[in-house]
Amino acid sequence: MSVQGRDDEETNERMSSEPVTQLGEQARAEMLEIVARYPEAQSALLPMLHLVQAYEGYVTPAGIEMCAEVLGITEAEVAAVATFYTMYKRRPVGEYHVGVCTNTLCAIMGGDRIWEDLSGHLGIGHDETTEDGKISLERVECNAACDFAPVMVVNWEFADNQTPESARELVDRLRGGEQVSSTRGPRVCSWKQAERILAGFGDDAADEGVQAGPASLVGRELADERGWTAPQGGQQAIEGRGEKK
Numbered sequence: 354m355s356v357q358g359r360d361d362e363e364t365n366e367r368m369s370s371e372p373v374t375q376l377g378e379q380a381r382a383e384m385l386e387i388v389a390r391y392p393e394a395q396s397a398l399l400p401m402l403h404l405v406q407a408y409e410g411y412v413t414p415a416g417i418e419m420c421a422e423v424l425g426i427t428e429a430e431v432a433a434v435a436t437f438y439t440m441y442k443r444r445p446v447g448e449y450h451v452g453v454c455t456n457t458l459c460a461i462m463g464g465d466r467i468w469e470d471l472s473g474h475l476g477i478g479h480d481e482t483t484e485d486g487k488i489s490l491e492r493v494e495c496n497a498a499c500d501f502a503p504v505m506v507v508n509w510e511f512a513d514n515q516t517p518e519s520a521r522e523l524v525d526r527l528r529g530g531e532q533v534s535s536t537r538g539p540r541v542c543s544w545k546q547a548e549r550i551l552a553g554f555g556d557d558a559a560d561e562g563v564q565a566g567p568a569s570l571v572g573r574e575l576a577d578e579r580g581w582t583a584p585q586g587g588q589q590a591i592e593g594r595g596e597k598k
Contacts, residue, residue, distance in 0.1 A: 376408050380404065380408050384420070388423065400552045402420065402434065407545050407546075407552055417431045440551075449524075450489045452507075454494070454503060455494070456493075460503075463517075467503055467505070467515055475488055500566075501536070503516075508541060511536050527541070536566065542556070
């Protein structure tokens with residue numbers, strides 16, 4: 354075989370191994386729609402990367418290339434952002450991406466035990482996906498829901514006050530195709546649907562389900578009971594309370 358023939362064969366093999374992108378003119382038009390929301394175009398990069406994941410399932414080379422073209426920046430600049438934030442994935446994740454909080458409070462309340470049990474149950478570790486492509490697993494350092502510890506998220510929707518048993522039941526229901534609702538918020542949608550919402554293209558479920566759980570409302574209930582109100586004037590007024598007269 355000639356050198357040219359070998360080069361052509363290697364090129365064809367490389368091209369056939371590259372994933373076919375789902376990003377087309379519609380995705381480009383939606384990226385431009387996102388850009389139009391901001392006074393500075395580069396401010397649109399974060400939701401644009403979520404849009405890439407809505408189409409591709411993760412941040413692909415084609416997605417990085419399109420973001421760079423639309424914003425007029427380099428692919429290296431886009432990649433620097435995509436690799437900085439853990440919400441952007443560099444390889445495919447499951448249809449349902451499960452994040453188990455193992456930060457201090459959740460760990461004390463059972464988060465570590467949930468992680469170990471769920472990892473063993475699914476047969477996967479951190480940033481890995483089940484063979485059927487249904488579930489991927491991530492150790493999360495904080496889900497910003499300490500009052501409901503231990504907490505998991507499924508495609509960024511909350512699953513509060515979990516136990517190893519309830520966590521296993523949850524992922525088994527998702528793998529079985531059942532509709533699952535979050536404990537505070539709407540029904541759990543697919544990973545790609547959730548990413549589209551994060552890109553700023555909402556669905557009709559924003560007001561669905563419980564909006565605030567009991568633990569989050571304790572402070573407000575106590576304030577109402579005792580007649581407490583927030584000081585007028587913001588932080589400056591609060592700081593002024595400590596001044597000597």
